Amino acid sequence: MLLHQQAPCGHALHSASRRHRNTVKCFSSHTTPAVPEALVSTRQVHELRNSLADVAEVRSQQATAEASASLGVNYTPWAVAGGVALALLALKRVYDTPSRAYNNNVGDEYDAWTEEGILEHYWGEHIHLGYYTEEERAAGWWKADFKAAKLRFTQEMFRFSGSQQPKRILDVGCGFGGSSRWLAAQFPDAEVIGITLSQKQVQRGTQLAAERGLSNVKFRVMDALNMEFADDTFDFVWACESGEHMPDKRAYVEEMARVLAPGGKVRRMSKL
Numbered sequence: 001m002l003l004h005q006q007a008p009c010g011h012a013l014h015s016a017s018r019r020h021r022n023t024v025k026c027f028s029s030h031t032t033p034a035v036p037e038a039l040v041s042t043r044q045v046h047e048l049r050n051s052l053a054d055v056a057e058v059r060s061q062q063a064t065a066e067a068s069a070s071l072g073v074n075y076t077p078w079a080v081a082g083g084v085a086l087a088l089l090a091l092k093r094v095y096d097t098p099s100r101a102y103n104n105n106v107g108d109e110y111d112a113w114t115e116e117g118i119l120e121h122y123w124g125e126h127i128h129l130g131y132y133t134e135e136e137r138a139a140g141w142w143k144a145d146f147k148a149a150k151l152r153f154t155q156e157m158f159r160f161s162g163s164q165q166p167k168r169i170l171d172v173g174c175g176f177g178g179s180s181r182w183l184a185a186q187f188p189d190a191e192v193i194g195i196t197l198s199q200k201q202v203q204r205g206t207q208l209a210a211e212r213g214l215s216n217v218k219f220r221v222m223d224a225l226n227m228e229f230a231d232d233t234f235d236f237v238w239a240c241e242s243g244e245h246m247p248d249k250r251a252y253v254e255e256m257a258r259v260l261a262p263g264g265k266v267r268r269m270s271k272l
Contacts, residue, residue: 106197106198106245107196107197107198107199107221110175110196110197110198110200110201111198111199111200111201112200114176114198114200114201114204115200119175120176120204123146123147123150124146124147124150124151124178125151125176125177125178125181125208126147126150126151126153126154126175126178126179127175127176127178127241128150128153128154128240128241128269129150129153129241129269130144130146130149130150130152130153131149131150131152131153131155131156132144132149133152136149150178151178151182154178154179154182154240155182157240157267157269158183158186158238158267160267161236161238161265161267162265163236163265163267165187165190166183166187166190166235166236166264166265167187167189167190167191167235168190168191168193168233168234168235168236168261169183169184169187169190169191169192169193169234169235169236169237169238170192170193170194170195170229170233170234170236170237170238170256170259171183171192171193171194171195171238171239171240172195172224172237172238172239172242172252172256173195173196173224173239173240173241173242173243173245174194174195174196174201174205174219175194175196175201175205176196176201176204176205176208177194177201177204177205177206177208177209177217177219179194179238179240180192180193180194180205180209180217180219181205181208181209181212181214181217183217183238184209184214184216184217185212185214187216188216189216190216191216191218192216192217192218193217193218193219193220194217194218194219194220195219195220195221195222195224195227196219196220196221196222197221197222197223198221199221201219202219202220202221205219206218206219224239224242224246224252224255224256225246225247225248225251225252225255226251226255227255227258227259229259230259231258231259232259232260232261232262233259233261234259234260234261234264235260235261235263235264235265236264236265236266236267237256237259237260237264237265237266237267237268238266238267238268239256239266239267239268239269239270240268240269241269241270242270243268243270244270253268256268
């Protein structure tokens, strides 16, 4: 089994400054047929990186040429190596500099990405890792269908849980509800609730559930560290790659354990 998170073209927007969003026009995949490739870019960021690399290389070449002229020595190989080294250092500095601070703004960011349609367009309904078979790995996992691998991951994750016929299911950090809708479709007699900090994800998840005729799944805006549910409410608690966003990991786990009914099962997965 190979768990791999492929970086889509639009993923650069995740690290781009929010102040550039107004100049980067992206179209939601659920309002237009496709997102034009030419529009999904962070032009300012790429131009800055290219400019830094160009400046570093030009300065290195100028300094080397002056030294060579004064000493009568050919420093061409050293000039190339020095230019490359300086360019790499300049790029590293750009990549190592955060574009914006984290201020408990996960919900705001997912609101923006959901409204833009970037995640849904490139990643499909499941915002998490993919599961690749031995055959796909042998043939080259990068050749496999990324969205299909992510659906398969959801299926395998549930299989690993050992749960049989859950009746009340909680999806903690549900995104716009890919896993929630899959669980609701698999267990039509169960009640499924997905919680997220993003109001836009709740709206999109609800819309997709209605389009597929799923009446047994609901979405709510709720803090996973302070859930509004009573103790022992759910017999199956699902959490896929939401723990990374939790500032208090202990409270995250304790809250899931609190709402889990005796004999119930928890299935949680997070990137290490």
